Amino acid sequence: MSGHDVAIVGAGSAGLLLGCLLAQRGLDVVVLERRSEPQGGSRAIGIHPPGLRALDRAGIGAHVRDQAVAIRAGVAMSRGRELGTLRFDASPIRSLPQHRTEALLRQRLEALAPDALRTGAGVTGIDPGDGAVGLGLADGGAVEARWVVAADGVRGQLRGMLGIGRTALPGEAHYAMADGPDRTGLPHAAALHIEPGGIVESFPLVHGGRRWVARLDGPGDGMAAAGLRAVVAARIGDEPPIVDEAPVSAFVARQRLADAFARGRVALLGDAAHELSPIGGQGMSLGWLDAAALEEALLRAIATADEAPVEAWARARRAAARRAMRRAAWNMRMGAPCSPARLAARTALVRALATPPASTMLAASFTMRGL
Structure with missing residues (x-):
């Protein structure tokens, strides 16, 4: 069994960003992804200003700006008539397919920690343990880490393994x-x-x-x-x-919120913690904001051998997710x-x-x- 500072389950946008941020800070991080190949298809495109700042921290913000389209306004219309225009020229929303953003994150993680990403590594069990968290893998192997982050998406298994429910x-x-x-x-x-x-x-x-x-x-x-x-x-x-x-x-x-964002030395990140309506396109950037805040919390938790920083992170980010969901619900109405x-x-x-x-x-x- 190999030991790490942090094991991240899921190589989606949030998990990859957190892996980059932690690797930059010198932590031993492993990212476990059950798929053998990157996921394509028509998914998220919106990169909001706070999310772009998180990507800047990981060292890929300039590449995103080069490749993305800047959305500088929103025009509302009804029955062929313009109702009004919102402008955000100073802080545009960027449009870039999620698979391209994730490719940039994978390249960055490879440059920072060449062996950090392990594909075809499905997680089948979790053991909180006393001094470290153990993860059982589908191939019969195992991984051990001081902290585990479940970034395995809306349909991920780790949240259920931890006994954490969701509220609609x-x-x-x-x-x-x-x-x-x-x-x-x-x-x-x-x-x-x-x-x-x-x-x-x-x-x-x-x-x-x-x-x-x-x-x-x-x-x-x-x-x-x-x-x-x-x-x-x-x-x-x-x-x-x-x-x-x-x-x-x-x-x-639909909108679903995990009843807790952390349990013991396991944290839920991104879609594993909150299923946010894509109307408004804020789910991916919200996951990046979770990751940027979790980076600091994990550094403090590891330095002090104390779970309190991650517990505080979980409360703050759950409150932020609630605010985002209220905005998304208004958009849908x-x-x-x-x-x-x-x-x-x-x-x-x-x-x-x-x-x-x-x-x-x-x-x-x-x-x-x-x-």
């Missing part, structure tokens, strides 16, 4: 999304169409692409590109340029299908929020200040 918070709905070329004339702006049938959102992607997201009135499993085009066209009066071959990703946006009367009230509210001083507070919410 408000906010659940069905959506579908697909990517295509950008012909909106808004290369650096997100567009939010607030319509009676439900919201349609679109976001710029790298290389002149655009992601389209539509709220559905039920599960979208099996939806083809033509079906999503028809939903969008019926609401905004214009068919998005999504080719028939484009894969459509249907998903349920604003995008729900509605009657003409409710739509009129909603669009009037959006107009009011898009003017100072309310626009300053709303821009702060969209760029994740205070989390």
